[in-house]
Amino acid sequence: MAKELTSREENYSQWYNDLVVKAGLADSSAVRGCMVIKPYGYAIWEKMRDQLDRMFKETGHQNAYFPLFIPKSFFSREASHVEGFAKECAVVTHYRLKNDPSGKGVVVDEEARLEEELVVRPTSETIIWNTYKNWIQSYRDLPILVNQWANVVRWEMRTRLFLRTTEFLWQEGHTAHATAEEAMEETIKMIGVYETFARNFMALPVIRGAKTANERFAGAVETLSIEAMMQDGKALQSGTSHFLGQNFAKAFDVKFATREGGLDYVWASSWGVSTRLMGALIMAHSDDNGLVLPPKLAPVHAVIVPIYQKLEQLPLIAEKTAPLKKQLEAAGLTVTFDDRDTLKPGFKFAEHEMKGIPVRVAVGPRDLDNNTVEIARRDTLEKKVYPFDQAGEVILKLMDEIQQNIYNKALKFREEHTFITDSYQTMQELLDKGGFVMAHWDGTTETEERIKEETKATIRCIPMDAAEEPGRCILTGKPSARRVIFARAY
Amino acid sequence: MAKELTSREENYSQWYNDLVVKAGLADSSAVRGCMVIKPYGYAIWEKMRDQLDRMFKETGHQNAYFPLFIPKSFFSREASHVEGFAKECAVVTHYRLKNDPSGKGVVVDEEARLEEELVVRPTSETIIWNTYKNWIQSYRDLPILVNQWANVVRWEMRTRLFLRTTEFLWQEGHTAHATAEEAMEETIKMIGVYETFARNFMALPVIRGAKTANERFAGAVETLSIEAMMQDGKALQSGTSHFLGQNFAKAFDVKFATREGGLDYVWASSWGVSTRLMGALIMAHSDDNGLVLPPKLAPVHAVIVPIYQKLEQLPLIAEKTAPLKKQLEAAGLTVTFDDRDTLKPGFKFAEHEMKGIPVRVAVGPRDLDNNTVEIARRDTLEKKVYPFDQAGEVILKLMDEIQQNIYNKALKFREEHTFITDSYQTMQELLDKGGFVMAHWDGTTETEERIKEETKATIRCIPMDAAEEPGRCILTGKPSARRVIFARAY
Numbered sequence: 001m002a003k004e005l006t007s008r009e010e011n012y013s014q015w016y017n018d019l020v021v022k023a024g025l026a027d028s029s030a031v032r033g034c035m036v037i038k039p040y041g042y043a044i045w046e047k048m049r050d051q052l053d054r055m056f057k058e059t060g061h062q063n064a065y066f067p068l069f070i071p072k073s074f075f076s077r078e079a080s081h082v083e084g085f086a087k088e089c090a091v092v093t094h095y096r097l098k099n100d101p102s103g104k105g106v107v108v109d110e111e112a113r114l115e116e117e118l119v120v121r122p123t124s125e126t127i128i129w130n131t132y133k134n135w136i137q138s139y140r141d142l143p144i145l146v147n148q149w150a151n152v153v154r155w156e157m158r159t160r161l162f163l164r165t166t167e168f169l170w171q172e173g174h175t176a177h178a179t180a181e182e183a184m185e186e187t188i189k190m191i192g193v194y195e196t197f198a199r200n201f202m203a204l205p206v207i208r209g210a211k212t213a214n215e216r217f218a219g220a221v222e223t224l225s226i227e228a229m230m231q232d233g234k235a236l237q238s239g240t241s242h243f244l245g246q247n248f249a250k251a252f253d254v255k256f257a258t259r260e261g262g263l264d265y266v267w268a269s270s271w272g273v274s275t276r277l278m279g280a281l282i283m284a285h286s287d288d289n290g291l292v293l294p295p296k297l298a299p300v301h302a303v304i305v306p307i308y309q310k311l312e313q314l315p316l317i318a319e320k321t322a323p324l325k326k327q328l329e330a331a332g333l334t335v336t337f338d339d340r341d342t343l344k345p346g347f348k349f350a351e352h353e354m355k356g357i358p359v360r361v362a363v364g365p366r367d368l369d370n371n372t373v374e375i376a377r378r379d380t381l382e383k384k385v386y387p388f389d390q391a392g393e394v395i396l397k398l399m400d401e402i403q404q405n406i407y408n409k410a411l412k413f414r415e416e417h418t419f420i421t422d423s424y425q426t427m428q429e430l431l432d433k434g435g436f437v438m439a440h441w442d443g444t445t446e447t448e449e450r451i452k453e454e455t456k457a458t459i460r461c462i463p464m465d466a467a468e469e470p471g472r473c474i475l476t477g478k479p480s481a482r483r484v485i486f487a488r489a490y
Numbered sequence: 491m492a493k494e495l496t497s498r499e500e501n502y503s504q505w506y507n508d509l510v511v512k513a514g515l516a517d518s519s520a521v522r523g524c525m526v527i528k529p530y531g532y533a534i535w536e537k538m539r540d541q542l543d544r545m546f547k548e549t550g551h552q553n554a555y556f557p558l559f560i561p562k563s564f565f566s567r568e569a570s571h572v573e574g575f576a577k578e579c580a581v582v583t584h585y586r587l588k589n590d591p592s593g594k595g596v597v598v599d600e601e602a603r604l605e606e607e608l609v610v611r612p613t614s615e616t617i618i619w620n621t622y623k624n625w626i627q628s629y630r631d632l633p634i635l636v637n638q639w640a641n642v643v644r645w646e647m648r649t650r651l652f653l654r655t656t657e658f659l660w661q662e663g664h665t666a667h668a669t670a671e672e673a674m675e676e677t678i679k680m681i682g683v684y685e686t687f688a689r690n691f692m693a694l695p696v697i698r699g700a701k702t703a704n705e706r707f708a709g710a711v712e713t714l715s716i717e718a719m720m721q722d723g724k725a726l727q728s729g730t731s732h733f734l735g736q737n738f739a740k741a742f743d744v745k746f747a748t749r750e751g752g753l754d755y756v757w758a759s760s761w762g763v764s765t766r767l768m769g770a771l772i773m774a775h776s777d778d779n780g781l782v783l784p785p786k787l788a789p790v791h792a793v794i795v796p797i798y799q800k801l802e803q804l805p806l807i808a809e810k811t812a813p814l815k816k817q818l819e820a821a822g823l824t825v826t827f828d829d830r831d832t833l834k835p836g837f838k839f840a841e842h843e844m845k846g847i848p849v850r851v852a853v854g855p856r857d858l859d860n861n862t863v864e865i866a867r868r869d870t871l872e873k874k875v876y877p878f879d880q881a882g883e884v885i886l887k888l889m890d891e892i893q894q895n896i897y898n899k900a901l902k903f904r905e906e907h908t909f910i911t912d913s914y915q916t917m918q919e920l921l922d923k924g925g926f927v928m929a930h931w932d933g934t935t936e937t938e939e940r941i942k943e944e945t946k947a948t949i950r951c952i953p954m955d956a957a958e959e960p961g962r963c964i965l966t967g968k969p970s971a972r973r974v975i976f977a978r979a980y
Contacts, residue, residue, distance in 0.1 A: 029621065030564075031608065034557035036621050039636060042554050064532050067524035068610075068641055068657050069580070072587065074520075076595040087587055090559070091598055092610065094581040095645040097562065105566035108581055108607055117598055118521065120558075120582065120610070131519065131526050140832070146529060151558055151641065155585040167558050342630075 005354070007288045012232045016283055020161045023291045023354050025278070033159040033166030037275070040355065043299035045169070045278060049149065051201050051296075052171065052273065055193050061145045061173060066127050068151075069118035074126035077251040081125065084218020088155040090120040090166075120153040125219060125244070125270055128174045129252040136176060136266055138257040143186075144176040152274075162279035163236075163490055170274030176266045178256065180245070183267035184222075187243040190271040191224040194239035202281050203294035203407035204228050205414055206238055207436075207485065209461025214445045217270075221245035227460045227485065229414040230283040233434020235460045235487040238280045241271035279490070285379075285406050291356030292379055294406050295399040301333040302395055303357050307345050307364035314339060317363050320388075324361070324373075327392040333399070353378060358402050359395050379405050420483070424474050427486065431457045436487045438466075440480035442473035451475055451486065460485040495844075497778045502722045506773055510651045513781045513844050515768070523649040523656030527765070530845065533789035535659070535768060539639065541691050541786075542661065542763065545683050551635045551663060556617050558641075559608035564616035567741040571615065574708020578645040580610040580656075610643040615709060615734070615760055618664045619742040626666060626756055628747040633676075634666040642764075652769035653726075653980055660764035666756045668746065670735070673757035674712070677733040680761040681714040684729035692771050693784035693897035694718050695904055696728055697926075697975065699951025704935045707760075711735035717950045717975065719904040720773040723924020725950045725977040728770045731761035769980070775869075775896050781846030782869055784896050785889040791823040792885055793847050797835050797854035804829060807853050810878075814851070814863075817882040823889070843868060848892050849885050869895050910973070914964050917976065921947045926977045928956075930970035932963035941965055941976065950975040 004022060006014040020026050025041030037045065053063070069092060075082045096112030099105075121127065128146075135141060149171045159165050173190060177183040191208050198204040206226035216223040220242035228238050246265040249255070254266045285292040295301055304325060306317035318337060325335045338348050345362070352360050362374040373391045376383040379402045386394050417435030421427050427437045441447060441459060451474075452458050462484045471480050494512060496504040510516050515531030527535065543553070559582060565572045586602030589595075611617065618636075625631060639661045649655050663680060667673040681698050688694040696716035706713040710732035718728050736755040739745070744756045775782040785791055794815060796807035808827060815825045828838050835852070842850050852864040863881045866873040869892045876884050907925030911917050917927045931937060931949060941964075942948050952974045961970050 027621070027624070029557045030561060030617065031557045031559045034559060036557065037555040039552035039554045043552065046553065062529035062533065063536065064529045065527040065659065067519045067521045067526065068643065069521045069524060071520060073595060075587075082596060087596075088585065089587065090582045090608070091584040091587065092580045093583045093598065095578065097565075097577055097579065097581065097609070105563060106572060106577075108583065118580070119587070127520065131517070134517070153558065169555065 005288055005290060008231060015288070016279075017161065019282060019286055019290060019354075023356065025282070025291075026161045028161070031166075033156055035161050035165050035167075037169075040299065041278065044281070044293070044297055045275060047297045047299065048201070048277060048281075049171075052193075052197055053149075055197060056147050056171075056173065059189065059193060061147045063148065064146045065148055065150070066124050066131060068121055070121050070124070070127045072117045072119055074130060075119065077126065078219045078247055081219035081247075081251075085122045085154075088157075089122050090153045090155060092118040092120065121150070122152055122154045123270075123272075124148065124150070124152075124172055125174065125248050126252070129248040129254060129268070132174075132176055132266070133252050133254045136254055136256050139178045139259045142176055142178045142256060142266065143182065145173075145186075146175065147171055147173040160279075162275055162282070165275075168275045170272050172270060172272040175269045176249075176254075177269070178258065178264075178267070180267050183245075183269050184243050187222065187224060187241045187269040187271070190269070191226060191239070191241040194226050194241070194271075194273060198226060198228065198238060199407065201294065201296045202277065202284075203296075203403055203410060204238070204280060204284050205407065205411040207461060207463050208465060209463040209485065211240075211461060212445070212448055212459050212484075214448055215458065217242045219244060219247050220270075221247065224464070225461055227487075228280050228284060229410075229417060229436060229487075230280070230490070231413065233417050233436075233487070235436065235485075235489040236276075236280050236283065237460070237489065238277055239271070239273040242269060244268035244270060284410050286356065289350075289381070290354030292406060293356035293358060295358045295403050298356065298358050299334065300336055300355075300357050301399060302328060302335045302359040302361060303352050304335065304337045304361045304363065305345055305348050305352070306337070306339060307362055309365070311341065313365055314341070316368060320368060321361070321363055321373075324388075324391050328395060331392075331396055333395075349376075353381075359398055361391065361395070377402055379409075422471065422474060427474060428455050431455050431486065431488060434488075436460070436485050438483040439474040439486055440471040440482075441484045442476050442478035442480055447473060447475050455486070457486045457488050460487050460489060495778055495780060498721060505778070506769075507651065509772060509776055509780060509844075513846065515772070515781075516651045518651070521656075523646055525651050525655050525657075527659075530789065531768065534771070534783070534787055535765060537787045537789065538691070538767060538771075539661075542683075542687055543639075545687060546637050546661075546663065549679065549683060551637045551665075553638065554636045555638055555640070556614050556621060558611055560611050560614070560617045562607045562609055564620060565609065567616065568709050568737055571709035571737075571741075575612045575644075578647075579612050580643045580645060582608040582610065611640070612642055612644045613760075613762075614638065614640070614642075614662055615664065615738050616742070619738040619744060619758070622664075622666055622756070623742050623744045626744055626746050629668045629749045632666055632668045632746060632756065633672065635663075635676075636665065637661055637663040650769075652765055652772070655765075658765045660762050662760060662762040665759045666739075666744075667759070668748065668754075668757070670757050673735075673759050674733050677712065677714060677731045677759045677761070680759070681716060681729070681731040684716050684731070684761075684763060688716060688718065688728060689897070691784065691786045692767065692774075693786075693893055693900060694728070694770060694774050695897065695901040697951060697953050698955060699953040699975070701730075701951060702935070702938055702949050702974075704938055705948065707732045709734060709737050711737065714954070715951055717977075718770050718774060719900075719907060719926060719977075720770070720980070721903065723907050723926075723977070725926065725975075725979040726766075726770050726773070727950070727979065728767055729761070729763040732759060734758035734760060774900050776846065779840075779871070780844030782896060783846035783848060785848045785893050788846065788848050789824065790826055790845075790847050791889060792818060792825045792849040792851060793842050794825065794827045794851045794853065795835055795838050795842070796827070796829060797852055799855070801831065803855055804831070806858060810858060811851070811853055811863075814878075814881050818885060821882075821886055823885075843871075849888055851881065851885070867892055869899075912961065912964060917964060918945055921945050921976065921978060924978070926950070926975050928973040929964040929976055930961040930972075931974045932966050932968035932970055937963060937965050945976070947976045947978050950977050950979060
């Protein structure tokens with residue numbers, strides 16, 4: 001089974017596609033650019049969603065739900081938003097089909113044309129701020145800290161499972177505040193929540209930073225992002241948090257009576273992560289044998305595989321391992337006993353590796369005699385025999401170890417592929433090999449775009465956690481206050 | 491605040507609308523027929539969803555996600571399905587907007603017309619069975635027990651918050667089986683899950699039964715439903731479970747290699763409940779003071795209201811009640827301390843009643859002196875003073891009592907408004923007053939439709955749990971094997 005996967009070396013892109021399909025995570029659908037998220041992929045997404053939801057609630061947010069459809073005219077209200085979002089989108093023009101008069105199938109009923117077309121939401125700032133207008137009168141109604149879990153649609157020309165699909169699942173937080181400071185604080189807080197989630201749950205080291213003006217969300221005053229490095233050295237933007245200033249409040253006329261008795265427009269933030277995180281998770285950790293999952297997001301933590309020549313040995317192994325299964329489950333793990341009797345152990349091993357189950361426990365007749373088990377960890381593929389009585393403790397300890405090891409490996413990889421240079425030629429060579437390049441930039445869109453044209457790399461972010469360091473722009477030699485991160489990106 | 495609610499007696503329909511808005515559950519939106527589910531309403535829905543999800547998983551189901559869009563031609567594949575669902579729906583015809591050449595706003599780009607129109611899913615049988623075709627080859631791939639939480643769109647002409655909206659949230663289970671018996675068993679099992687959920691969590695007694703041929707889901711061989719009675723005596727269909735036979739397998743050519751070496755079409759079930767359950771929950775239990783929530787679905791179980799003349803008394807009350815709050819939270823309840831200092835206690839009481847918080851605890855200076863609290867229960871509006879040290883125990887016990895009392899009340903109401911008659915004239919009079927009428931029916935669609943025309947009542951279901959009882963049709967006098975339930979319905 002492992003043989004079926006294209007190796008990363010051979011074709012990284014094909015490896016990814018193979019993996020997503022063969023691990024049973026997702027599939028293309030009959031609808032262009034839309035995916036089917038299969039049960040195993042959805043179970044991982046559920047774990048991510050539930051943890052993020054807990055973190056949002058711990059930071060004072062509530063969930064709500066806003067309409068899927070947005071009147072076309074709403075997009076024109078915020079000048080830069082319309083440029084960014086209203087263009088490549090799914091447009092609902094009719095509300096009825098009728099039997100084809102020629103007798104075959106159904107056709108659009110031209111008499112059921114909508115007066116105003118509806119856009120399937122690509123993001124919900126407009127419909128939400130149009131709603132907030134009714135919710136906000138005074139400073140006492142603020143802040144509003146609302147999040148929505150929803151599906152959104154952006155008509156992408158080139159799609160890839162999880163990474164870029166026409167429809168995807170996401171959450172979008174939309175907050176309203178009385179002051180710019182508070183809205184900015186929220187913007188920073190939430191990129192911090194994303195960073196924490198990526199680090200502690202996805203085992204993914206990410207860099208927090210500000211986007212350049214050119215790469216900002218359409219309608220934002222400031223966009224923060226977290227950027228992760230994939231195993232091909234390319235960057236993957238994994239979450240964004242926007243300070244929207246008063247742009248949407250002005251577009252939808254949302255004013256509030258201030259504490260001081262005045263009237264002011266409301267300040268806003270919005271922030272989101274999507275099923276794209278699944279792509280980041282898969283690409284960052286997995287290997288040529290399949291998926292590698294951090295235990296904190298694994299739907300199944302351990303699988304027990306009975307090895308037997310004669311079918312009558314199976315119940316003996318089941319009986320022997322039942323207390324171990326119970327012990328692990330009591331500790332909060334999900335454990336399966338793989339007793340499918342039409343498959344050979346080798347096939348099962350390959351399948352469990354493909355699916356990234358963190359720990360595999362193999363028990364054969366000799367183990368019964370010796371009171372031992374063989375424990376294999378997915379991240380390093382190491383196998384080791386332990387006395388049976390130690391198995392529970394070993395496996396529980398492995399959960400933490402694997403979680404930490406995957407993170408360390410990804411961090412080490414990123415560090416080894418992050419370069420500092422002041423030479424434009426060196427930068428070009430480094431980018432060809434893959435990785436992040438920390439270089440000086442003069443702060444102009446013009447320079448940014450010329451570098452992009454010549455190197456295919458974009459400025460991923462201006463890191464928040466890096467020290468100031470005066471220097472000269474790698475292209476123009478003009479003064480620069482700090483290094484930014486250049487990389488090719490997904 | 492309570493005064494603002496139209497009374498049920500005065501105008502039941504207006505009472506419902508007022509309540510949904512004033513309790514902060516939902517609002518109409520700028521998009522025709524689409525609602526905004528506000529944080530408090532969504533918190534209740536989340537509790538329902540999470541509990542149902544647990545019950546689905548306990549019965550062996552997994553979640554997955556299928557595309558929002560369905561190619562128009564898919565609907566024509568199943569003959570009766572197209573009649574039922576492809577007609578009143580949102581149709582995506584274009585994938586791009588462009589700047590209006592006349593300079594104002596954006597218009598549909600006629601060059602970006604889809605080759606085949608896409609329908610926003612009204613239900614997902616077609617796209618899912620088109621997918622299952624790839625998942626199923628042999629009996630070893632069966633059963634497939636998959637559920638999806640999603641939004642769906644049906645272009646309704648007359649909409650009401652939660653009860654009938656153009657877009658709504660729901661879950662749809664779609665299962666595939668090797669035999670008709672197994673699919674039918676699943677269909678029955680899931681209507682049972684819905685019945686259990688309604689009874690134990692919504693405190694809602696429901697009747698399980700089969701729909702008549704006329705009222706079946708478009709494409710189903712058999713439709714089971716749960717029917718609840720609202721306080722105006724009307725029925726509300728609260729969940730359905732369909733045995734689909736091989737209809738969709740045939741429409742999408744899904745065959746499997748049987749254990750015996752043959753080839754057969756796959757058998758199917760589908761089942762769903764939606765945000766309509768919110769409407770049932772609200773309408774079944776609430777009163778003229780506002781929402782009445784069963785504790786098991788209440789986002790907040792108890793609110794502590796400090797009563798004070800001077801602001802310096804507030805910290806004393808806060809300090810006194812903190813251990814009580816902690817005790818209740820440790821027992822799994824959500825408790826708030828309402829220290830908003832710009833509102834009077836009376837206003838707060840009315841608001842908490844409007845929101846249906848099951849228990850209110852009031853503590854004033856005299857209570858501090860006497861070491862007492864006043865505990866009010868929302869369902870009966872009874873107030874009683876208890877020694878402070880008993881408060882925790884009393885409140886925990888009240889959770890069970892209120893849950894049970896709400897159920898008993900709803901059951902009593904239904905029993906008092908369920909009538910057995912063999913006289914058509916009596917039935918008409920009873921239906922005018924409101925309630926369920928158990929009457930004989932000759933089993934024909936013709937009779938069913940004539941009764942509907944003359945009484946505005948439909949056959950809600952042929953109850954599963956009622957005994958056979960031969961008789962004569964209430965309209966035609968033809969023989970009948972058992973009584974069915976007639977009622978006007980939402």
